[in-house]
Every structure is written in structure tokens, then in C-alpha cells.
Amino acid sequence: MRWENLTEGPAGPAALFEADAVVTRTIDTPEFRGITFHEVRARSIVNRVPGASRMPFEWTVNPYRGCSHACVYCFARKTHSYLDLDTGLGFDSQIVVKTNAPELLRRELAAPRWTGAHIAMGTNVDCYQRAEGRYRLMPGIIEALRDRANPFSILTKGTLILRDLPLLREAAEVTDVGISVSVGFTDAALWRTVEPGTPSPAARLNAVRTLTDAGIECGVLMAPVIPFLGDSPAQLRDTVRAVAESGATSVTPLVLHLRPGAREWFTAWLGEHHPHLVERYERMYAGGAYAPTWYQRMITRQVHELAAEFGIGPARRGAARRIAGPDGPDGPAPAGATQLTLL
Numbered sequence: 001m002r003w004e005n006l007t008e009g010p011a012g013p014a015a016l017f018e019a020d021a022v023v024t025r026t027i028d029t030p031e032f033r034g035i036t037f038h039e040v041r042a043r044s045i046v047n048r049v050p051g052a053s054r055m056p057f058e059w060t061v062n063p064y065r066g067c068s069h070a071c072v073y074c075f076a077r078k079t080h081s082y083l084d085l086d087t088g089l090g091f092d093s094q095i096v097v098k099t100n101a102p103e104l105l106r107r108e109l110a111a112p113r114w115t116g117a118h119i120a121m122g123t124n125v126d127c128y129q130r131a132e133g134r135y136r137l138m139p140g141i142i143e144a145l146r147d148r149a150n151p152f153s154i155l156t157k158g159t160l161i162l163r164d165l166p167l168l169r170e171a172a173e174v175t176d177v178g179i180s181v182s183v184g185f186t187d188a189a190l191w192r193t194v195e196p197g198t199p200s201p202a203a204r205l206n207a208v209r210t211l212t213d214a215g216i217e218c219g220v221l222m223a224p225v226i227p228f229l230g231d232s233p234a235q236l237r238d239t240v241r242a243v244a245e246s247g248a249t250s251v252t253p254l255v256l257h258l259r260p261g262a263r264e265w266f267t268a269w270l271g272e273h274h275p276h277l278v279e280r281y282e283r284m285y286a287g288g289a290y291a292p293t294w295y296q297r298m299i300t301r302q303v304h305e306l307a308a309e310f311g312i313g314p315a316r317r318g319a320a321r322r323i324a325g326p327d328g329p330d331g332p333a334p335a336g337a338t339q340l341t342l343l
Contacts, residue, residue: 024039027134032134035095037134038095039099046109057118061121063132064131064137066080066085066090066091066092066094067091068095069125069126069129069130070196071198072262075261079124080261087265088265095131097135102139109148110148117151121152128159139164145175152176152178156179162210179217181221182223183205183239184221185239186202186239187229187230205243205248217249220243220252222253225253225255240303244311251303263289
């Protein structure tokens, strides 16, 4: 392991990362090879979402920035540019870790001005990415929320959430806890190229089964549905069937959206792996970050029909709004569209 203290004052890395100190570590073990961690002591952890009046959630906690899940479509890639870090490979391998997140959260929840509002996690990058296996920030975060009986939700692609199942059960006894797992498709070949750092779709659905068997209601965000690659009737059927068999309490389809930062990275991936689709994507997303309304409605209708056939329903309205994302930077999502910030 190599590490370097990069605390440099107002104009240095500490200021860049909005933290009091930055320690950079490169850990040369197989599970973290090629990943650099920037350990920071953050100045705040409960963040109010900009434009909260248009958002389905007002407050978030994000213990990490950057994500080794390396999903090529991730909207949060753009946020790495705010740190002067690369939004492509840099987003996948330069991970900012807010090492004081649990203690900071406990302090902020105890502040007189805090009113106990719902807190959403996993809305920017995944709080159960591989880094969490090393830094173990989430147990302390959940404990702080549990001890204040503060409602919260978690969205993840990480099966590491099962490590914290006992804490989630304790929290669910005293407050409203919402858990959602993201599984957009079950196609193994597509998963290996588009979400290379994530657990397999089958592993994620097994996690859903474990959560529901333990009495923790867990919905599935069928996200993203990727046009021309994961949206055939047979693929949709296979995915919804697998979601139903996992015991998920709901399924909510979300069509791929491509914001600046993610759009460029996804287009480069598409040109390498599926060059014949580049022109079709240019046409489909010519109007902005979102697929056309007619397409989104078609996918939603098909998935809901399949969900009814297999005995599950769309997400309850309240739960869906807690985990759905904001309007895009190029205007509101088309009518009927629900978009997820993690995706």
C-alpha cells in the first residue's frame, strides 16, 4: 500500500475535496488493484439536494464520490469533473472516501435545526461499492439513523448490504426504512461489459430474496432498461420473471438516460462494443438526456403488464418517489418518465 498526505491549505487538494485533509492511498491488492482512495475528513455529510422542490427527496448522505462499479452510463460521472478528476476511468478508479461520515452524521442529526426528514442514500454513487468492504462506513451511518429513529432509504447494486442486515432490521423496528436494489436486465453478456464492477444480476436478486426473507421489504428498480440491448420482449420477460422469483415487493422500470459526462463515456463504449447502434442512439437521444416519451411509456406498460402476470405490482407511490431521481439539466423528464440519479 502506498499513501501520501496531501493536505495543502486553501488552494490545495483539501480545498478541492471540500475537506480538512486529504490522504491518498493506492492499495495493491487484487480486489482494489488500480484503485486510488482519497481519504478525507468532510465538513458536512447531510446535503440538501439543489432544486429540492422538484426532487422526490430533499436530503442525501453520500459517504463516497466516484464508484468502482464502473457502470458506463452512470450520471454521477459529471460530478468528478468538479474535483478536477477524469469522468471516465478516473470516476471508476479515483474514489473519495469521507472517513468521518458516521461521526459527522451523528452530530448533524443531533443538531437542534434538524427536523428528522427522510434521508436518501445511493442517489449519487453506490454506498455499497467495493470501497465499503474496506472502510465500513455504512454500519456507523445506519446506527446513527437508527438511534435517532430517522427515516431513510438505500438504493444499491451492492450485495454487501447483506452484511448490515441485522442493523437494517433494528432500524426498521423504530423508523421507516426503504431498500431498493437496481437490476435492469439479467443478460450476463451485457452485464459484464456495461456494469463490469458490480455483482451479477443473479447475485443482486439473491440479495433481494435474503432481505425479503428476513422481513425487510425490498423493491427492484429495473434500471436502466437499455434501448436495443436490453429491451426486447423476451429480455423484459426474463428480467421481470427473475424479479418476481426474488420475492421483490415491487418493480419499477427506468429507461436509460444520458446526461453530459455519462453520455460521452457511454457513446465511446457503444462505439467499441456495438458500433452499429451509434447512429440509432444519436437519433433516439437527439432531444436531450431522455429517451422519447413514447418509448418510455411503451417500456413501462410492458413491464407493468409482465409484473401483473407474475404477481408483483409497480412500486408504491411514496416509496417510488423516495428513490426516483430529479429532472435532468436539460429540462424536466418527459411526462410519465421516472429517472434514477444513481443510474
